[in-house]
Amino acid sequence: MGSTAALAGTGFAVGARHPEQLLTDAVEEALDKLRGQAVTAALCLFSPPLAPVHPLMLQTQMKRLACLRIAAATFPGVFTESGQSLGDTACAVLLLASPLGLSSNGQGILSAPRLSWARPDQAIAAPWLSAAPHIGSLSSRAGRFWLQTQSQCDPVVLGFRGVSTQYSVCSAGLRPLSTPLPVTAQEGSLLLQLERYLTLPMLAQHIPFHMRQESRLPLERLLIGEIRADTDPDAPPDLLHIRATDLNRSGLWLERPLSGDAHAFITLRDPVSAERDTRSALETLMNAMPSPAFAWISSSVGRDAAFFSGLDRDLELWRAHYPTLPTLGVYGMGELLPMQKTSYFLRYSKVFSVFSAFTAQ
Numbered sequence: 001m002g003s004t005a006a007l008a009g010t011g012f013a014v015g016a017r018h019p020e021q022l023l024t025d026a027v028e029e030a031l032d033k034l035r036g037q038a039v040t041a042a043l044c045l046f047s048p049p050l051a052p053v054h055p056l057m058l059q060t061q062m063k064r065l066a067c068l069r070i071a072a073a074t075f076p077g078v079f080t081e082s083g084q085s086l087g088d089t090a091c092a093v094l095l096l097a098s099p100l101g102l103s104s105n106g107q108g109i110l111s112a113p114r115l116s117w118a119r120p121d122q123a124i125a126a127p128w129l130s131a132a133p134h135i136g137s138l139s140s141r142a143g144r145f146w147l148q149t150q151s152q153c154d155p156v157v158l159g160f161r162g163v164s165t166q167y168s169v170c171s172a173g174l175r176p177l178s179t180p181l182p183v184t185a186q187e188g189s190l191l192l193q194l195e196r197y198l199t200l201p202m203l204a205q206h207i208p209f210h211m212r213q214e215s216r217l218p219l220e221r222l223l224i225g226e227i228r229a230d231t232d233p234d235a236p237p238d239l240l241h242i243r244a245t246d247l248n249r250s251g252l253w254l255e256r257p258l259s260g261d262a263h264a265f266i267t268l269r270d271p272v273s274a275e276r277d278t279r280s281a282l283e284t285l286m287n288a289m290p291s292p293a294f295a296w297i298s299s300s301v302g303r304d305a306a307f308f309s310g311l312d313r314d315l316e317l318w319r320a321h322y323p324t325l326p327t328l329g330v331y332g333m334g335e336l337l338p339m340q341k342t343s344y345f346l347r348y349s350k351v352f353s354v355f356s357a358f359t360a361q
Helices: 019-034 055-065 199-206 271-288 313-321
Strands: 008-014 039-047 070-074 077-080 084-086 090-097 101-104 114-118 134-138 145-147 150-152 156-161 163-171 174-176 181-187 190-194 222-227 238-246 251-254 263-269 294-300 327-332 334-339 342-346 350-357
Touching (some): 019 090, 070 156, 134 342, 163 334, 199 238, 271 313, 271 350
Antiparallel strands (some): 077 327, 145 150, 174 263, 181 190, 222 238, 222 263
């Protein structure tokens, strides 16, 4: 990794300071890691979504870096290989040096996944998402994006130049509690029956024993997985929140109705499963690409330190595997997973992506 580390550098700053000062500090740290190489592109991320970011801040850094390829965004949380923040005012920066670079809208990038940022409403059944492989994240509804100094209303789609190979793996962190069964009865968003089973008694039967002893049902960790008949067999299931239980009807209120021809199952967001999935994913990643130049990580806000009751175990494991790899990532409201010629919108996962650079012969 030592020979490629100078092709990318990250910086991280957090604290009760204006985002302009945080950006300056993060850029300074990233520049030090590039050891004097000219900057070809910069990714600048801020948290929280309503952080007071102004285009003049970005213009100042463009002049400082002598770099015209800058993209910026606000997310619920940001992190690098050395620091992270969710909710606090923070800035994370990735600077690239030749041969690496960025192109806007993925121009000139034919097969490699695009790095894409969007808001939640822009990723539901979105043609741009399924038409090509994308990595990236969804911010909150208040998230904002910039290319150079221009604010962007549409999703931002970027292509990495100078990348020879890219590889992504996903850690779902789910523990299925039931097998997929056909949806046989629902009224609007009230799911009543899977096959011949009433859904509320089915849920009560399948949740772990320790949850049955709790004073309240932890609905925030329980999900319904939906597998539609017309989806690709390799596609991950859609995950739906259980909003409430209906004791009178023995049903579950979901965030939306299920497809009439779907199969559905109950699943649990589980820290033990998440850590196991991450260990397996990182082993796969290291075998596939042992010496990457830099990395991007898309994390759900639901996979933070609180989910693991203390530390973000995903990031702890990542740093153990790749202690010095320049890494930029966000905590967001959804993750994008590239698969062959398409991509999928995920929830409550972490998607790890690594990139290698072309080298001179």
